[in-house]
Amino acid sequence: MPPKAVKTIRDLIFWEYAKLISGSALGDRKNYGFVMSSFKKLQTGEMKWSQILREDLHMDQTKCIYCGATVDLSNDHIVAKRECHFAEIHNIVKSCKKCNSSKGDKDLLEWWGLENRYEIPRNVMGKYLKMLYVCHECRGTLERSDLNMDDEFNLLDLGAILRQPCDPEKVKQKAGR
Numbered sequence: 001m002p003p004k005a006v007k008t009i010r011d012l013i014f015w016e017y018a019k020l021i022s023g024s025a026l027g028d029r030k031n032y033g034f035v036m037s038s039f040k041k042l043q044t045g046e047m048k049w050s051q052i053l054r055e056d057l058h059m060d061q062t063k064c065i066y067c068g069a070t071v072d073l074s075n076d077h078i079v080a081k082r083e084c085h086f087a088e089i090h091n092i093v094k095s096c097k098k099c100n101s102s103k104g105d106k107d108l109l110e111w112w113g114l115e116n117r118y119e120i121p122r123n124v125m126g127k128y129l130k131m132l133y134v135c136h137e138c139r140g141t142l143e144r145s146d147l148n149m150d151d152e153f154n155l156l157d158l159g160a161i162l163r164q165p166c167d168p169e170k171v172k173q174k175a176g177r
């Protein structure tokens with residue numbers, strides 16, 4: 001369960017992303033103090049989320065994002081059959097034939113196993129969280145906090161949104177901005 005400071009969908013995405021930052025900085029995604037301080041920096045904007053979203057423009061295309069293999073690569077979607085114009089850059093990755101066919105249309109966390117989520121490669125988890133952010137933005141649910149009606153406000157709640165298409169009206173409005 002995330003701490004009390006994590007109240008909205010946006011917070012939860014930042015909280016999970018802060019774990020990745022901790023992993024890169026300290027080699028430990030569960031250093032609570034470091035995760036909390038990175039989370040606060042994301043929340044206050046001291047660490048710019050818009051800049052983090054742009055990192056995906058320069059991803060390594062020469063390796064399988066899941067296992068690092070360099071042969072039999074093709075374009076794959078982290079979330080299968082997901083069509084969202086805004087999230088596409090975060091969803092499309094290079095993966096090898098083996099990972100591709102093992103994963104199939106399964107949800108990332110289902111495929112990898114929720115209990116092993118701390119071993120999901122940083123790039124994969126990072127892209128997944130960014131996609132979630134963009135699609136919650138599409139749907140106007142970033143500020144929601146009542147998706148935890150089962151008292152389990154966790155990554156699986158975040159991913160529930162991926163089972164529904166983005167609202168075409170909202171997407172249109174956003175494109176028109």
Ligand SMILES: [Zn+2]
Binds near residue numbers: 066069096098099
């Ligand atoms: Zn692979």
Ligand SMILES: [Zn+2]
Binds near residue numbers: 085
């Ligand atoms: Zn979307």
